[in-house]
Amino acid sequence: MNDEASGQAVDTGAAPHAFAAFLRDDALLKVRDLSVRYRRGGKIFVAVDGVSFDVAPGETLGLVGESGSGKTTIGRALLKLLPKADTRIDGHVEYDGLNLADLSASDLRAIRSKLQMIFQDPISSFNPRRKVQDIVGEGLEIQGIRKAERLERVDRALNDVGMSRTMVEGRRPHQFSGGQCQRIAIARALAVGPELIVCDEPVASLDVSVQAHVINLLQDIRQKRNLALIFISHDLAVVRNVSDRVAVLYMGRIVEIGTGDAIYQRPAHPYTRMLLEAVPVPDASRKIVPSATPTQALSRSAPPSGCRFRLRCPRAQAVCAAQEPKLAAMPYGQFAACHFPHDEPAPGMKTAEQA
Numbered sequence: 001m002n003d004e005a006s007g008q009a010v011d012t013g014a015a016p017h018a019f020a021a022f023l024r025d026d027a028l029l030k031v032r033d034l035s036v037r038y039r040r041g042g043k044i045f046v047a048v049d050g051v052s053f054d055v056a057p058g059e060t061l062g063l064v065g066e067s068g069s070g071k072t073t074i075g076r077a078l079l080k081l082l083p084k085a086d087t088r089i090d091g092h093v094e095y096d097g098l099n100l101a102d103l104s105a106s107d108l109r110a111i112r113s114k115l116q117m118i119f120q121d122p123i124s125s126f127n128p129r130r131k132v133q134d135i136v137g138e139g140l141e142i143q144g145i146r147k148a149e150r151l152e153r154v155d156r157a158l159n160d161v162g163m164s165r166t167m168v169e170g171r172r173p174h175q176f177s178g179g180q181c182q183r184i185a186i187a188r189a190l191a192v193g194p195e196l197i198v199c200d201e202p203v204a205s206l207d208v209s210v211q212a213h214v215i216n217l218l219q220d221i222r223q224k225r226n227l228a229l230i231f232i233s234h235d236l237a238v239v240r241n242v243s244d245r246v247a248v249l250y251m252g253r254i255v256e257i258g259t260g261d262a263i264y265q266r267p268a269h270p271y272t273r274m275l276l277e278a279v280p281v282p283d284a285s286r287k288i289v290p291s292a293t294p295t296q297a298l299s300r301s302a303p304p305s306g307c308r309f310r311l312r313c314p315r316a317q318a319v320c321a322a323q324e325p326k327l328a329a330m331p332y333g334q335f336a337a338c339h340f341p342h343d344e345p346a347p348g349m350k351t352a353e354q355a
């Protein structure tokens with residue numbers, strides 16, 4: 001399936017179940033042409049629009065984009081956590097060969113032990129009246145696991161996040177710091193023995209000094225347990241050291257997807273470059289590209305014709321208004337949806353050859 005050199009445009013919209021060249025056969029999770037529409041005040045709002053990607057066992061995929069680009073909606077759609085009312089989901093999500101749309105409630109419960117999610121604000125996902133050891137064991141309780149085994153698995157999960165039962169015994173979430181609460185949330189996800197965890201901005205609410213600890217912790221656990229991660233962030237710098245591949249999302253669509261090396265060293269899409277420019281680096285030659293039209297001002301119920309990024313894009317030409325670009329293979333192996341992709345290294349970045 002890895003037809004990277006073909007240079008062929010990939011129309012995932014027209015052929016939702018066809019394997020595009022950046023998709024893989026051996027994936028644990030297959031997402032094909034996923035769209036999510038919300039009804040808001042009588043209008044249809046397209047939050048996610050024809051997104052396709054895969055996650056292989058043990059792989060980390062970074063999902064990056066500005067606020068409102070649809071990252072959380074994708075994460076929640078994968079776990080079937082979106083509100084049913086006023087939400088329409090189309091497309092195909094397959095986990096370990098099972099189509100999630102076809103699953104009965106009990107099959108879905110079984111899958112949930114394999115597929116977990118952690119959130120930006122862990123405390124709001126905790127029942128404040130419960131003790132921490134019970135919170136960590138919640139998923140096991142739902143599965144009907146007996147108490148002795150539950151305690152053993154809770155201990156193991158707490159140890160994996162650098163905590164212990166003695167540390168948490170009899171205590172409630174508000175007695176812990178933000179970083180510790182995120183560890184508790186990770187332990188709760190780990191306790192059920194997942195294969196894939198969707199991490200939704202897991203460090204965004206933490207102090208910068210704690211962020212690195214939590215990221216390193218996730219990395220260690222991932223290696224130890226051969227976990228796959230979808231790491232959601234608005235910040236390309238945050239996913240940089242954790243992602244094998246990165247997908248860049250703009251207004252509900254993937255505009256670039258590829259290995260971390262390609263995305264950081266040879267970003268082809270002007271939007272990816274804009275996000276990279278916003279990453280603070282100690283290099284005065286790199287400036288933040290001014291954005292004429294902020295995303296919030298762009299209507300999602302009536303997105304611009306052609307390329308959705310064209311109103312903010314310094315390279316836009318007439319064809320960009322007339323024709324929506326498809327994801328196409330770039331010389332450095334990634335796929336980008338752009339009529340005028342960049343071919344030069346990212347400014348201020350050393351390429352692998354130069355390093």
Ligand SMILES: Nc1ncnc2c1ncn2[C@@H]1O[C@H](COP(=O)(O)OP(=O)(O)OP(=O)(O)O)[C@@H](O)[C@H]1O
Nearest residue numbers: 038040045047066067068069070071072073074234
């Ligand atoms: N339940 C809902 N009903 C209506 N609109 C929604 C709902 N949930 C999200 N949206 C809208 O869908 C768009 C995508 O939201 P989403 O939270 O997925 O984006 P995001 O990229 O995760 O942004 P953020 O980082 O700010 O959470 C936003 O404009 C949001 O307002």
